[in-house]
Amino acid sequence: MPGFGLGMGITLFWLGLIVLVPLAGLFLKAAGLGVGGIWQIWSEPRVLAALRLSFLTALAAAAFNTVMGTWVAWVFVRYRFPGRRLFDAMIDLPFALPTAVAGIALTALYGGQGWIGRWLEPLGVKVAYAPAGIVVALVFVGLPFVVRIVQPVLAESERELEEAAGTLGANRLQTVARVVLPALWPALLTGFALAFARGVGEYGSVIFIAGNLPFATEIAPLLITIRLDEFDYAGATAIATAMLLLSFVVLLLVNSLQARLQRRGAR
Numbered sequence: 001m002p003g004f005g006l007g008m009g010i011t012l013f014w015l016g017l018i019v020l021v022p023l024a025g026l027f028l029k030a031a032g033l034g035v036g037g038i039w040q041i042w043s044e045p046r047v048l049a050a051l052r053l054s055f056l057t058a059l060a061a062a063a064f065n066t067v068m069g070t071w072v073a074w075v076f077v078r079y080r081f082p083g084r085r086l087f088d089a090m091i092d093l094p095f096a097l098p099t100a101v102a103g104i105a106l107t108a109l110y111g112g113q114g115w116i117g118r119w120l121e122p123l124g125v126k127v128a129y130a131p132a133g134i135v136v137a138l139v140f141v142g143l144p145f146v147v148r149i150v151q152p153v154l155a156e157s158e159r160e161l162e163e164a165a166g167t168l169g170a171n172r173l174q175t176v177a178r179v180v181l182p183a184l185w186p187a188l189l190t191g192f193a194l195a196f197a198r199g200v201g202e203y204g205s206v207i208f209i210a211g212n213l214p215f216a217t218e219i220a221p222l223l224i225t226i227r228l229d230e231f232d233y234a235g236a237t238a239i240a241t242a243m244l245l246l247s248f249v250v251l252l253l254v255n256s257l258q259a260r261l262q263r264r265g266a267r
Contacts, residue, residue, distance in 0.1 A: 023244070026240055026241060026244065029237040030240075030241045032234060033234050033238060037234070038241070041235050041239065042238065042239075042242050045215070046218070046223065047220075047239055049214070049216075049218070050218050050219055050220040050222070050223045051220050051242060053219055053220075054200055055200060055246060057131060057135050057138055057219075058196050058199030058200040058202075059196060059199075059250075060135050061135050061139045061196075061199050062138075062142060062192050062193075062195040062196035063192070064135070064139055065142045065143050065145070065191070065192075065195045066191060066192045066195070068143070068146075069145075069146025069147045069150060069191060070150050070184070070188060070191075072091070072143070072147050073150040073151040073154055076088050076147075077151060077155050078154070091143065091144050091147050091148070092144055092148075093144075094142075094143065094144050095144055099141065099202065099204030099205040100204040100208070102140055102141065102204070102205040103137060103206065103208030103209055104208050106128075106133070106137055106209050107128055107133075107208045107209045110127040110133060110136060110209065111129075127209075128209050129211030129213075129217060130217060131216075133210055133217075134206050134210050134219065136209065137205040137206045138195075138199040138202055138205075138206070141199070141202055142195030142196075142198050142199050145194035145195045146192070146194075147191075149187050149190050150184060150187045150188065150191055153183065153184060154184070157180065157183055161179050162175050162180065165178070165179050186261055186262050189254055189255075189261070190258065192254065193251055193255070196251075197247065200243065200247055201243075201247075202221070203219075203221040203225075206221075206222075207219075207222055210222075220239060220242075220243055221243075223239060224239050
């Protein structure tokens with residue numbers, strides 16, 4: 001292709017400058033601790049609890065968003081109703097809204113005196129200052145990723161295939177399971193991966209609603225910030241390296257599954 005060498009050179013230079021150089025600096029800073037020092041930080045109970053909380057809540061929120069985001073995208077694409085464009089535009093609000101504002105609003109809503117929290121807490125359901133609040137915040141910031149990935153795929157899908165399945169005797173559930181979902185799986189996995197990646201590194205919207213109690217509601221990004229405030233830069237980079245490696249493994253598994261599904265669909 002004409003211009004391939006120049007285009008590839010600019011791409012690799014920009015990728016290295018923006019992505020690879022900062023990541024290399026992170027690994028080099030953590031490497032100063034040595035293998036024993038890094039492992040000692042990774043094995044600290046507080047660090048393990050923060051990493052576990054961050055990844056489990058991000059996975060839960062991404063899974064919920066994958067289901068509900070697909071549902072929302074389906075309604076926007078397949079139905080016409082008053083205010084559809086307004087609701088469709090509101091999906092993008094988490095992209096533009098400062099995360100701290102979102103965290104404060106969710107805390108006021110789900111707190112003990114909030115509009116929703118005052119009804120949930122007497123029932124024994126505690127959202128604010130609990131892991132459930134973290135999931136709620138991550139659902140809020142991650143939903144647009146799934147909707148905006150799935151929506152164009154649904155809009156471009158061939159309705160004739162669904163009609164053909166119906167004429168052959170398939171009910172709606174069979175049509176969705178055997179006609180719609182196979183074409184949607186790559187988009188669903190992409191939306192899941194983006195929502196998960198956003199959730200793992202989310203900070204602003206979480207710290208207000210989480211409560212930030214060590215071993216209970218303290219997320220890994222907050223623990224990194226605490227180590228930086230204590231001038232423990234090596235410890236902060238070690239925790240960041242653990243987050244980076246775990247995120248890479250999860251995203252690699254998702255991308256591998258996505259590629260396998262695409263190859264199967266091509267066959």
